[in-house]
Amino acid sequence: MGEVIYTGGGIATMERRDGDPLGRIADGAVRVSNGRIVAVGARDDVDAADAEVIDLSGQWLTPGLIDCHTHLVFGGTRAQEHAMRRAGATYEEIAEAGGGILSTVRATREASEEDLLAAARKRLEALAASGATTVEVKSGYGLDADSEVKMLRVARALHGHAGVSVVPTFLALHALPPGVDRADYVEEVATRTIPRIAAEGLARSVDAFCERIAFTREEVERIFTAAEREGLPVRLHAEQLSNSDGAAMASRFKALSADHLEHLDEAGAGAMAEAGTVAVLLPAAFYCLRETHRPPVELLRETGVRIAIATDCNPGTSPTLSLPLVMNMAATIFGLSPEEALAGMTIHAAAALGLDDRGRIAVGQRADLCAWDVETLDELAYWIGLPGPARRFVADDER
Incomplete structure (x- = not known):
């Protein structure tokens, strides 16, 4: 598998930062290699060299x-x-x-x-x-x-x-x-x-x-x-x-x-x-x-x-x-x-479930991710009948 970088949208890392329990990065990037996350941060701080770039187009990225x-x-x-x-x-x-x-x-x-x-x-x-x-x-x-x-x-x-x-x-x-x-x-x-x-x-x-x-x-x-x-x-x-x-x-x-x-x-x-x-x-x-x-x-x-x-x-x-x-x-x-x-x-x-390799967007975690076409993450619990994420990305190392 090649390397992929997701960028151009917000990231909910689910790791508390600056008082935010969701660890949001408004304009972030996530780099993935072989189904695992290898870098997370602001867009300018994550190296995009030699990686396929997937543009989030303003969507919010959460863990799967x-x-x-x-x-x-x-x-x-x-x-x-x-x-x-x-x-x-x-x-x-x-x-x-x-x-x-x-x-x-x-x-x-x-x-x-x-x-x-x-x-x-x-x-x-x-x-x-x-x-x-x-x-x-x-x-x-x-x-x-x-x-x-x-x-x-x-x-x-x-x-x-x-x-x-x-x-x-x-x-x-x-x-x-x-x-x-x-x-x-x-x-x-x-x-x-x-x-x-x-x-x-x-x-x-x-x-x-x-x-x-x-x-x-x-x-x-x-x-x-x-x-x-x-x-x-x-x-x-x-x-x-x-x-x-x-x-x-x-x-x-x-x-x-x-x-x-x-x-x-x-x-x-x-x-x-x-x-x-x-x-x-x-x-x-x-x-x-x-x-x-x-x-x-x-x-x-x-x-x-x-x-x-x-x-x-x-x-x-x-x-x-x-x-x-x-x-x-x-x-x-x-x-x-x-x-x-x-x-x-x-x-x-x-x-x-006793699983420590998923549920967060952090280095070492599985690259199971959802991109949501919402303006704020509050909308995920707001809409009644939200159809699901616009895109879903899954690590295929175990599938």
């Missing part, structure tokens, strides 16, 4: 967006539940009526890998068009070892499609399969499924759903201990519908992230801050579920917990394929600043 929480691989849809919810049914009532996660489990088990891959590719293409260059993809709709492995193989096959890096996560405890003993199921996942997935290199981390309609802290701890033994970092769906003290428990395992967090309390936030666990907020799920108890954003700020945001793309509670829309929701519904929204889909989203 990172969607750090999705359930992108699944069979079927749950469009009928949308009508049930509009008629007043709750998350729990839909699950008890045979809908919810288990309906997607049935469709996912019945689908072939080829069908799952074809459907997931279309969703990934939509995320890419909205600015994604890295997307996390969870399993969790199989609920038996072979089906979970099938989902993770599909996630691995997605890697590189539409110029997106895919980061697979094994969602080890999502829902209890019908007719299965709880203790036996948890033990099977801990002692057989996690070691199998680790041995085959199918996942980068292990996740679980700690909630009154899902799994207890003690059950999740059993899974996290197994993941720790296999060298896999952990993440957690925590405090979405109630305060189960999941975030504090996950922090004891140095979890990469705790996600949702509508019912997070001071003890949980303090534990996350001490552990360096990232808070992943999911405003589209909050919107689709018509929740009213917002996550404690001010508490997260006060305790210094990093805030990421993500689509939570899934068939039941967040059929969302637009990263800019989620940035708008994070600002409008949760009260994040435009700067926090952008950081939440770049530098902090990278941290939520």
